[in-house]
Amino acid sequence: MMMKPDTSNPVAGTSPNLLVATIRKPWIWSYLAALLAFLATMVLSGGQGALSLLYAALTFASFSVMVGIGQMFVITLGPGNVDLSIPATMTLVATLSLKFMGSEAGLILPGFLIALIVGLGCGMFNFALILLLRIPPIIATLSSSFLYQSLAIWSNRGLRIKPPEPLAEFSTSGVLGLPNLALVALLLAGLAWVVLERAVVGRWVLAIGQNLRAAQLSGVPVHAVRFCVYVGSALLAAVTGFLLASFSGGANLNMGAEFMLMSIAVVVIGGSSIAGGNSNVPGIWGAALFMFLLVSMLNSYGLGAGVRLVLTGIIIVTVVIVASKRKHSA
Amino acid sequence: MNRELMRILLPVLSLAILLGAVFYLQPRAMSYFGLNLLFNLAIPVALATMAQMMILMVNDIDLSIGTFVSFCACVTATFVQETPLLGYAILLAAIAGYAAIGALIYVRGLPAIVVTLGMSFVWGGLAVMILPSPGGAPPPWLRTLMTLKPPLVPLAIIAPIVIALLAHLFVKRSSMGVLLQGVGGNERALERAGWSIVRLRATAYAVAGFFGVLSGMALVGLTTSADANIALRYTLLSIAGVILGGGEFTGGRISPIGAVIGALTLTLAASFLSFLRLSPDWQIGAQGAILILVLAARLLVSRREAAA
Amino acid sequence: ETSDKRIALSNNYAGNSWRQAMLESWSKVGDAAVAEGAVAAADAFTTSENQATEQAAQIQNMILQGYDAIVINAASPTAINGAVREACDAGIVVVSFDGIVTEPCAWRIAIDFRQMGRDQITYLNERYPDGGNLLEIRGLAGVFVDDEISAGIHEAAADSKFEIVGSVHGDWAQDVAQRAVAGILPSLPEITAVVTQGGDGYGAAQAFAATDRSMPTIVMGNRQDELAWWAEQKAANGYQTTSLSIAPGVSTLAFWVAQQILDGQEVAKDLSVPMLRVQQDELDAALEATPEGSVANVEYSRDDAIAVIEASQ
Amino acid sequence: MTPPDISTSADLSAPVVELNDVHMAFGPVQALSGASLTIRAGECIGLVGHNGAGKSTFVNVVNGRLTPTGGAVSYTGEQAPQDQVRNSARAHSAGIRSVFQELSLCPNLTVLENLRIPYSTMPRHRWRSLARTTVIEALDAVFPDHGISAHALVGDLSIAERQMVEIAIAFSKRDHDARLVILDEPTSSLDVSIARQLLAHIRRFCAAGGAVIFISHMLGEVFEVASRIVVMKDGRIAEARETADFTHDDLVEAMGHVVPEGDAAQAAEARAELGPEVARLPSGLSARQGEIVGLAGLAGHGQAEALAQFFLSRSSKWRADDRPEVVFVAGDRARDGVLPLWSILRNLSLATLKEFSRRGIVNRTAEAALAQDWQQRIGIRADKLTDPILSLSGGNQQKVLFARALASAAPIVVMDDPMRGVDVGTKKEVYRMIRSEAATGRTFLWYSTETDEILECDRVFVFRNGDISAELTGADITAENMLRASFEMQEAAE
Numbered sequence A: 001m002m003m004k005p006d007t008s009n010p011v012a013g014t015s016p017n018l019l020v021a022t023i024r025k026p027w028i029w030s031y032l033a034a035l036l037a038f039l040a041t042m043v044l045s046g047g048q049g050a051l052s053l054l055y056a057a058l059t060f061a062s063f064s065v066m067v068g069i070g071q072m073f074v075i076t077l078g079p080g081n082v083d084l085s086i087p088a089t090m091t092l093v094a095t096l097s098l099k100f101m102g103s104e105a106g107l108i109l110p111g112f113l114i115a116l117i118v119g120l121g122c123g124m125f126n127f128a129l130i131l132l133l134r135i136p137p138i139i140a141t142l143s144s145s146f147l148y149q150s151l152a153i154w155s156n157r158g159l160r161i162k163p164p165e166p167l168a169e170f171s172t173s174g175v176l177g178l179p180n181l182a183l184v185a186l187l188l189a190g191l192a193w194v195v196l197e198r199a200v201v202g203r204w205v206l207a208i209g210q211n212l213r214a215a216q217l218s219g220v221p222v223h224a225v226r227f228c229v230y231v232g233s234a235l236l237a238a239v240t241g242f243l244l245a246s247f248s249g250g251a252n253l254n255m256g257a258e259f260m261l262m263s264i265a266v267v268v269i270g271g272s273s274i275a276g277g278n279s280n281v282p283g284i285w286g287a288a289l290f291m292f293l294l295v296s297m298l299n300s301y302g303l304g305a306g307v308r309l310v311l312t313g314i315i316i317v318t319v320v321i322v323a324s325k326r327k328h329s330a
Numbered sequence B: 001m002n003r004e005l006m007r008i009l010l011p012v013l014s015l016a017i018l019l020g021a022v023f024y025l026q027p028r029a030m031s032y033f034g035l036n037l038l039f040n041l042a043i044p045v046a047l048a049t050m051a052q053m054m055i056l057m058v059n060d061i062d063l064s065i066g067t068f069v070s071f072c073a074c075v076t077a078t079f080v081q082e083t084p085l086l087g088y089a090i091l092l093a094a095i096a097g098y099a100a101i102g103a104l105i106y107v108r109g110l111p112a113i114v115v116t117l118g119m120s121f122v123w124g125g126l127a128v129m130i131l132p133s134p135g136g137a138p139p140p141w142l143r144t145l146m147t148l149k150p151p152l153v154p155l156a157i158i159a160p161i162v163i164a165l166l167a168h169l170f171v172k173r174s175s176m177g178v179l180l181q182g183v184g185g186n187e188r189a190l191e192r193a194g195w196s197i198v199r200l201r202a203t204a205y206a207v208a209g210f211f212g213v214l215s216g217m218a219l220v221g222l223t224t225s226a227d228a229n230i231a232l233r234y235t236l237l238s239i240a241g242v243i244l245g246g247g248e249f250t251g252g253r254i255s256p257i258g259a260v261i262g263a264l265t266l267t268l269a270a271s272f273l274s275f276l277r278l279s280p281d282w283q284i285g286a287q288g289a290i291l292i293l294v295l296a297a298r299l300l301v302s303r304r305e306a307a308a
Numbered sequence C: 001e002t003s004d005k006r007i008a009l010s011n012n013y014a015g016n017s018w019r020q021a022m023l024e025s026w027s028k029v030g031d032a033a034v035a036e037g038a039v040a041a042a043d044a045f046t047t048s049e050n051q052a053t054e055q056a057a058q059i060q061n062m063i064l065q066g067y068d069a070i071v072i073n074a075a076s077p078t079a080i081n082g083a084v085r086e087a088c089d090a091g092i093v094v095v096s097f098d099g100i101v102t103e104p105c106a107w108r109i110a111i112d113f114r115q116m117g118r119d120q121i122t123y124l125n126e127r128y129p130d131g132g133n134l135l136e137i138r139g140l141a142g143v144f145v146d147d148e149i150s151a152g153i154h155e156a157a158a159d160s161k162f163e164i165v166g167s168v169h170g171d172w173a174q175d176v177a178q179r180a181v182a183g184i185l186p187s188l189p190e191i192t193a194v195v196t197q198g199g200d201g202y203g204a205a206q207a208f209a210a211t212d213r214s215m216p217t218i219v220m221g222n223r224q225d226e227l228a229w230w231a232e233q234k235a236a237n238g239y240q241t242t243s244l245s246i247a248p249g250v251s252t253l254a255f256w257v258a259q260q261i262l263d264g265q266e267v268a269k270d271l272s273v274p275m276l277r278v279q280q281d282e283l284d285a286a287l288e289a290t291p292e293g294s295v296a297n298v299e300y301s302r303d304d305a306i307a308v309i310e311a312s313q
Numbered sequence D: 001m002t003p004p005d006i007s008t009s010a011d012l013s014a015p016v017v018e019l020n021d022v023h024m025a026f027g028p029v030q031a032l033s034g035a036s037l038t039i040r041a042g043e044c045i046g047l048v049g050h051n052g053a054g055k056s057t058f059v060n061v062v063n064g065r066l067t068p069t070g071g072a073v074s075y076t077g078e079q080a081p082q083d084q085v086r087n088s089a090r091a092h093s094a095g096i097r098s099v100f101q102e103l104s105l106c107p108n109l110t111v112l113e114n115l116r117i118p119y120s121t122m123p124r125h126r127w128r129s130l131a132r133t134t135v136i137e138a139l140d141a142v143f144p145d146h147g148i149s150a151h152a153l154v155g156d157l158s159i160a161e162r163q164m165v166e167i168a169i170a171f172s173k174r175d176h177d178a179r180l181v182i183l184d185e186p187t188s189s190l191d192v193s194i195a196r197q198l199l200a201h202i203r204r205f206c207a208a209g210g211a212v213i214f215i216s217h218m219l220g221e222v223f224e225v226a227s228r229i230v231v232m233k234d235g236r237i238a239e240a241r242e243t244a245d246f247t248h249d250d251l252v253e254a255m256g257h258v259v260p261e262g263d264a265a266q267a268a269e270a271r272a273e274l275g276p277e278v279a280r281l282p283s284g285l286s287a288r289q290g291e292i293v294g295l296a297g298l299a300g301h302g303q304a305e306a307l308a309q310f311f312l313s314r315s316s317k318w319r320a321d322d323r324p325e326v327v328f329v330a331g332d333r334a335r336d337g338v339l340p341l342w343s344i345l346r347n348l349s350l351a352t353l354k355e356f357s358r359r360g361i362v363n364r365t366a367e368a369a370l371a372q373d374w375q376q377r378i379g380i381r382a383d384k385l386t387d388p389i390l391s392l393s394g395g396n397q398q399k400v401l402f403a404r405a406l407a408s409a410a411p412i413v414v415m416d417d418p419m420r421g422v423d424v425g426t427k428k429e430v431y432r433m434i435r436s437e438a439a440t441g442r443t444f445l446w447y448s449t450e451t452d453e454i455l456e457c458d459r460v461f462v463f464r465n466g467d468i469s470a471e472l473t474g475a476d477i478t479a480e481n482m483l484r485a486s487f488e489m490q491e492a493a494e
């Protein structure tokens, strides 16, 4: 379902030629880049370990995809909208829920519920700052992330508590050769795709991203939509934090740190317009795979940290340039 | 005009209140020596904030300013100090690089946030290559400059004032500044009038790069050495500073004086917290709480403005 | 006589179990010292971000607050030298530990990180006299400690039969290490052992467990989950390895050293403390003593400090 | 203001611009096909035509912003070297100035700073005081008693004031004198009295030797000010005659629309029975079911605010109704209406999504059918409904917004000067549609700056300084009564 060409996007046109239509999609480039990175790694290892690399890529990309989806909806709301509290929310949720479960298999469900409730709370708090105090979202989510971080420190003082055995088992195993995590992320991505491309709410999000005032005057319940988006982002961060902690054997106070940039990166490399009003789900998967495979490739070639960082940056910029349609002439 | 005044009044007020609270908690801060200690690290922050402001002014956002300042700091602590000619050439090239990025973003219609995100890896990587482990030293003149003790008013107060005034003159008074603001306000209008938007945007980015270089140099002058991660935090600090100072993310609405005050406020907020002696658990959270409080005050003012 | 002296801890990061254990040790020992009247205050401060600039500002604030001594775990060995210099100029005693500073006016309680790197190879040499392939997990690029440990590892490896076939940055975080290792493994040959910097051994183990490779010898870093995993493996298949890291309680040593300096004792500028090491036979005892989710730790008393000071003279 | 120095352009019939068989194609769309025209000093050309006829394209060729795909444009006058590369630079040095259909001021800059943008060769030294005096002089010359400060932020001005500033800047004095000023629908957001000041100024400007191209859908104005009228139709110049040779009906006929007959009678029937009161605003404005209520008065006297407030009070930001109570038709397209990244289709269906959805999923068949239907009914000139909305001409974009609202089943329709830039033929069509919708029980709240439109209403509230100064019904709804109610204060003050 993810790969289905999105015929509802009118700007791209409904070309009879499926191939041409697919190539015109901005997200195709992230898959191409991921493929290139994969092949480059395989060249080095002589084709050895292809499956296990793919398996690892799917596993780790799932986390980026899940937070990326939430971030995508937020970014789609238009300029200035971005959720910087994702890492802190992940940490707080993981800390509280793992502490609650205390490695007891019986408490998994209530533990998950607690994760969701904490996520809900974070999302509502973020949106309250944005709506009631009219703080610009970037700063609002940044400030609240400091609060969540403190809460996480205060609640558990950085102790790593192991997840219950069945949960750890679930998050590290797979079915049909696919990691369970990837299945969860695929499911969520599919859901997001339906919401964005087929549902009324998705249209509303896109409309708000282009012109909030116009959307409101066209009867879009702007507060409700933005509320859902921010809460949704926090909930996805909560689920991701919960799963990541289960996967890596406990919650860390800095476990979410890299997801701040990562969540933004997968959204934009995936082909969504950061100016809002135009986004797409398949690209997030492509970008998440790409980000993982890129680092693996550079690691495999044994490059120093500096070179690795520089190449990562250059490749990101190049992908974005290639994927862009030329807009202005110099 | 009135609205402009309101914009600037609030940052001034929040800085004053915070300063009052700090003086109350720590009367020793109320001295030449104390003010210098309170504010000298705000100088590079203020410069980075100016850089971010130039970018926000043309409706873009720069996620690489922190790593860029780190990079400049590394160059200053190594090349500029050892082989000055090469060092300055590198810094000039970095400014040119910034301008090129600005042009690229416009010409290809790229989202600035991603390109600068990508560039943040590039600058960070270059910094790690230059200084794999912390070290280096500032050129002597820089250290002398940054530890200058002018009579009556400490450098830490003079420098932000000078930065704010110069930036104000450039952005708000000069005809180039007006055009750059115009790019943020209504790019199409400038395009219609025959201005080269690429050139204007490249200029804005170049000025941002220039402020970034100054920030890196000032930082090394203060800390006496550099490391590759030294200024990562400036990215978010600079955005917060511009917003605290009454700027907005779109529409070219920014205030240089406000932004410098915003940067000072942020620096002071951290000091305020350490004077409060909160439990370490809550010191991070209290930072967030202060940001929220200061920005919530904006609401009160804008309410009153709406009522008036 | 230091009963009216005030000591502050300047800490740059609180985001992992090691730092949390360090802060806990500090407050445990510091509070007791205040209660018994050894010092007037032992306050801990943590910056909100792991940044040298913030820490420099924090130290400047401590100068204003009039502390008599500042104990620092520094974000950078050089980048806060400016602030440290100002503190010294104001007559404040500055003691750095773990993350030490190079400013000559400060005292250093150094851990020889290079040695920590070399020790890992030494241990592996004993285990595998014929050498083999090594995977290196590094910390955060551009940070002093990372560079030192890695240099030690590479030095010692060059003199041994081991070859480092892969190197990744795990940023001292389990999940990052796990991801990095999982990404590079497919392109690597058989791995004999994994050398680490502490805090990333469990992540590496997880990454290996997810493949069909045999488990290499992973050098651990004293985290409770690492030790627990080791114990588990040991019970199941006699798994052998070693674990070494700096004890978080070194903050308390720094505290007492600062107190001694304030007391007017002559103290050499450079002191050193040994690594805290857990060997195969000590594993059960160490695991017993470490709280769940924390780090193996030792705390120091005033007498320990005096002993360390005397040893260096 | 600067009419060119009479001595340098003594020959009033000297050509300023000549277009020779100009073609302009946007991909498959032939926006101009074979337009030839010579514009001479001292004449005011009234350019009329239906929406999408190619007027904006035509003037964009004249001012050099578009390079024609065929034919030639030549600028004359000693200030215009022909060898310059870019058409826009040539046009600029030939003294051609434009006021665009969409506002092109920077809202974050002050009025005087906005002069800097078109005035690229402005001296750097003491440019602020120069800009201030220039702008104020120009405003004083075109719009006496304008009351606009040179230091005001443009963002704080009303839309009419912004339009005034933009017009004044186009006439302002610079190093190159203005020889031809192009005004693309300049009066669409100005009220009658201000529009009159502009027309008077245009006459003075032309008398002093300047040339003007004046685009408007208000034919009365065109007759009043133009010396020659050029009618465009489907990208061609259909007619170009001296104004005296046209009658109103000729003109409408030339534009391709037949004036519908018997409107008034039809209307009278429809107006017969009204239902109960459905809306009452704090300001005293009220409306009954099936009634068309007009909000009149000078622009910027609180009509738009009253409407927006009413809309917001009847719609929720937290909940979307399956059957919304009110819908809104925006006049300020860019600010309040158009979603620029979307297609015509998606723009059109936005307000009705909820009505046509099933379990939260958009019914795309119904959506397409709806859009098709409304494209027919309201005559949106577009190739495909999946084209981007921005590829439509200004007036056609407005029609999409109209369709967006009318397609909904909402019983109350709020219209904020919705006919800005809509051509005469379409207007008549829309009036008819509004009346038939009203006959089925819908209520319309209609703010307009155009008297013709207000005359279509059943009841009219005249606004002055944010309050209602008069309520007119039936035969009392006349242009004189409205003007009197709008100006009473000023008269009393005199």
Ligand SMILES: Nc1ncnc2c1ncn2[C@@H]1O[C@H](COP(=O)(O)OP(=O)(O)OP(=O)(O)O)[C@@H](O)[C@H]1O
Binding pocket: D026, D027, D029, D030, D031, D049, D050, D051, D052, D053, D054, D055, D056, D057, D058, D101, D381, D391, D392, D393, D394, D395, D396, D421, D423
């Ligand atoms: N850049 C473009 N790309 C595609 N089509 C265009 C473009 N510019 C203009 N057109 C088309 O050319 C035709 C003429 O448009 P133009 O804007 O000149 O109309 P107009 O007479 O100004 O209409 P209005 O009165 O509504 O402003 C329209 O069909 C429009 O859709």
Ligand SMILES: Nc1ncnc2c1ncn2[C@@H]1O[C@H](COP(=O)(O)OP(=O)(O)OP(=O)(O)O)[C@@H](O)[C@H]1O
Binding pocket: D056, D057, D060, D100, D101, D102, D184, D388, D390, D391, D392, D393, D394
């Ligand atoms: N992104 C776009 N895609 C297709 N066509 C476009 C786009 N943007 C603008 N156009 C077309 O270009 C035409 C002229 O360009 P532009 O809108 O810049 O002119 P303008 O000076 O604003 O003219 P107008 O007086 O009609 O507003 C418009 O009428 C519109 O049809």
Ligand SMILES: [Mg+2]
Binding pocket: D055, D056, D057, D101, D184, D393, D394, D395
């Ligand atoms: Mg037009």
Ligand SMILES: [Mg+2]
Binding pocket: D056, D101, D392, D393, D394, D395
């Ligand atoms: Mg048009």
